[in-house]
Amino acid sequence: MITIDENIFLWINGLAGNIAAIDWFFKGIANDYLIIVGSCMVLLALWVWGIDADQRDKNQKAVICASISLGLAQGFVSTLNAFCFRPRPFTELPANLLFYQPTDSSFPSNSVAVIFAIAFAIFLANRKVGGFLLLFACLHAFSRVYVGVHYPFDVLAGAAGGMLIAYIVTWVIKALEKWVNIIMGIARKLYIA
Amino acid sequence: MAFEYFYLVFVAAIGVIQAAVTYNGFKGISFFSYRVSAYIFMLVTTGPAMASFFTWNERNATGVIEGGEQFFFFMLAIVAAIGFALVLSSLLKHWSLRKNDVRHDGFEALKEVTFFQAIRYRFNTIMRQR
Numbered sequence: 001m002i003t004i005d006e007n008i009f010l011w012i013n014g015l016a017g018n019i020a021a022i023d024w025f026f027k028g029i030a031n032d033y034l035i036i037v038g039s040c041m042v043l044l045a046l047w048v049w050g051i052d053a054d055q056r057d058k059n060q061k062a063v064i065c066a067s068i069s070l071g072l073a074q075g076f077v078s079t080l081n082a083f084c085f086r087p088r089p090f091t092e093l094p095a096n097l098l099f100y101q102p103t104d105s106s107f108p109s110n111s112v113a114v115i116f117a118i119a120f121a122i123f124l125a126n127r128k129v130g131g132f133l134l135l136f137a138c139l140h141a142f143s144r145v146y147v148g149v150h151y152p153f154d155v156l157a158g159a160a161g162g163m164l165i166a167y168i169v170t171w172v173i174k175a176l177e178k179w180v181n182i183i184m185g186i187a188r189k190l191y192i193a
Numbered sequence: 194m195a196f197e198y199f200y201l202v203f204v205a206a207i208g209v210i211q212a213a214v215t216y217n218g219f220k221g222i223s224f225f226s227y228r229v230s231a232y233i234f235m236l237v238t239t240g241p242a243m244a245s246f247f248t249w250n251e252r253n254a255t256g257v258i259e260g261g262e263q264f265f266f267f268m269l270a271i272v273a274a275i276g277f278a279l280v281l282s283s284l285l286k287h288w289s290l291r292k293n294d295v296r297h298d299g300f301e302a303l304k305e306v307t308f309f310q311a312i313r314y315r316f317n318t319i320m321r322q323r
Contacts, residue, residue, distance in 0.1 A: 028247035032257060033198070037246055037267070041205055041239065044271070045213040048222075053301050074260065100255045188299030191311045 005153040009089050012145045012152065016096040027098050030143035032111050039118045039133055043067065046122070046129065047193075060193055061180065062125030065173050066118045069166040073117035074110070076161055081105040088149060095148040102149055109150050109158035112141045116162030124170045198258055199266040201242045206274035208238030214278075214303075221290060221303035221311070222282045283307040 016023055028034060043063045050056030086107035090097045115137040123130025141155040173180055187193030215223040215231035225231045258266070286307050293305040295314040302311045
């Protein structure tokens with residue numbers, strides 16, 4: 001399994017260093033801020049988006065699920081990192097590193113878990129916007145391997161963990177809909193929802 | 194570096210808020226009367242901010258903001274951007290929307306009045322009920 005992971009890493013990362021423009025593109029996509037801040041900007045827009053109050057209410061509940069999933073995904077990765085440390089691929093293999101050298105655990109990918117948690121929570125409520133976010137999440141996951149900071153299995157585990165958390169959070173929020181509606185009602189009285 | 198992060202998130206959020214509220218007809222939070230003005234505003238605010246995030250590692254080669262600090266500055270920037278949008282739109286639209294009634298509850302009301310006009314209406318309603 002580890003050998004397969006390393007071989008796939010060497011193949012994807014081997015694509016780096018050939019065309020400067022593609023390297024520059026994936027370096028930008030792989031950074032810790034662009035995709036996560038971009039996704040949060042989509043959440044901000046979704047909060048006010050909708051042709052009527054019902055659609056907006058659905059979108060706002062999806063934004064709440066995505067925000068909780070984001071926090072839990074971050075917590076999930078931090079907890080896992082405390083028990084399991086996997087060295088970064090560039091420390092063990094002859095990698096084309098296009099990025100700074102992170103020192104924390106490679107497994108699972110933190111940014112990938114967070115971005116997939118946001119994207120999947122939105123996807124469960126809004127296929128169009130969620131699909132768009134999932135596409136960017138996949139691009140980010142691929143770019144993390146391309147620039148040499150993660151093994152493929154790290155990003156797959158991050159994506160699976162993030163999506164699982166988003167699914168559970170959405171299910172719990174639906175189960176607690178009565179309480180969520182009370183909170184939304186208070187927010188409505190303050191004209192913020 | 195943390196200030197740069199805060200500033201970029203703030204600027205990006207202002208642009209996104211303006212484009213989204215203007216598109217969805219929330220006159221009370223929009224700085225603009227025309228949709229196209231809001232879209233241009235988003236292009237000149239959110240566009241460069243996101244481009245700066247894209248090139249973040251070229252400017253800060255080893256620069257990473259620690260998770261907790263990043264979360265703090267992100268939330269601060271978002272709250273500041275929302276606050277700024279509510280205050281400035283209330284100042285800009287106060288005269289043009291002052292004769293409108295608050296006919297809807299929640300966010301929907303901000304299609305007709307500014308945030309502070311809606312809050313004042315809520316406050317007056319509570320006072321009358323007492």
